Amino acid sequence: MKSYEYEVTQIGEATYRLDEYAKTHSYLLVGSEKALLIDTGCGCGHLGKTVESITDKEIIVVNSHGHLDHVGSNYQFEYVWIASQDEALMWDSTSIVFRNERIRSYLLSLDSEFEENELERTIRTPQVKKVYHLTDGQVFDLGDRKIEAIATPGHTQGCYCFLDREREMLFTADTVCDISxxxxxxxxxxxxxxxxxxxxxxxxxxxxxxxxxGHHTPALSVDYMHDYLMCARGIMKGSLESVRHIEAIGDGWKSMYGLIGIVYKKEWISDADRASSDEKISMATGQDT
Ligand SMILES: [Zn+2]
Incomplete structure (x- = not known):
């Protein structure tokens, strides 16, 4: 029988990576008074119990963004912090209708033999009761440890990274990953x-x-930041080659720099292009955005 429980790895003093069966990395940063949990995965396994097995401190939960593979176990905690820009996305990602379709297909795409009981349990979860909004530069005081929230929109409009300056650790979720x-x-x-x-x-x-x-290789050098910077700059300048990129969740173009790539829409390169493309959609559908 498979285990869908989390794998826990200590990655530093009082700092743990929690690997979900569904391939999201959450992180638990324990201070002398409180602990910070960054992201809650798809909802597989029992994240609350895993966290309790590590610390009995009060848990502050933050969502790096609102995608379904980062907010799934929010309901196991009293409240979560998320950017206001991603709150609606988080409610969507944790609604039964959405989960019945998207979590089901996502988990089956990761493992076509995902067990039915665990699949249904993961889909049919309640929603978190209380939400607070992150602000750029906000500091979570864990007692002997302070973690800064840094707004990094891009992958979604409400993406955040979390910096532990004293331990020199930056938790980047889907803003900087290996591969793309x-x-x-x-x-x-x-x-x-x-x-x-x-x-x-x-x-x-x-x-x-x-x-x-938040995914793939669990610890990356600062060089990755440089490669993403150069890749994004190259796309804006039009100096990088691009190849068509199609997957089940959508399609775009991929440009590479060093070991990484960015997948994007050619009509969404500048902020002005992105805004006018939203306008075109709202004119076509007759909706306000
Ligand atoms: Zn994401």
Whole structure:
């Protein structure tokens, strides 16, 4: 019988990576008074119990963004912090109608033999009761440890990274991962928006030594920040080649720099292009955006 429970790895002093069966990395940062949990996965396994097995401190939960693979176990906690820009996306991602379709197909795409009981349990979960809004530069005080929330829109409009300056750790979720970053999704910002976020993080590169992403390779060097900066800049300048990129969740174009790539829409490169493309959609559908 398969285990759908989390795998826990200590990655530093009082700092843990929690690997979900469905391939999202959450992180638990324990301080002398409180602990910060970054992201809650798809909802597989029992994240609340996993966290309790590590610490009995009060848990502050933050969502790096509102996608379904980062907010699934929100309901196991009293409240969550998320950017106001991604709150509606989070409610969508944790609604039964959405989960019945999207979580089902996502989990089956990861494992075609995903067990029926665990699949149904993961789909049919309640929603978190209380939500607070993150603000750029906000500091979570865990007692002997302070974590800064940094707004990094791009992958979604409400993406955040979290910086532990003292331990020189930057938790980047889907803003900086190995392989590629997706900017072609319905809730993504323009390449220009993403570029500005990466530029802010890059300008602070002396404040962290290792990046801890939400997926794939679990710890990355600061070089990745440089490659994403150069890749986004190259796309804006039109100096990088691009190849068609199609997957089940959407399609776009992919440009590579070094070891990484950015997948984007050619009509969403500048902020102005992104805004006018929203306008065109609203004119076509007769809706206000
Ligand atoms: Zn995401």
């Amino acid at each position: 970053i997706l900017l072609f999704l319905e809730n993504s910002g323009s390449v220009e928006t993403y570029y500005r976020s990466i530029e802010r993080l890059y300008n602070r590169r002396n404040e962290y030594k290792v990046l801890y992403p």
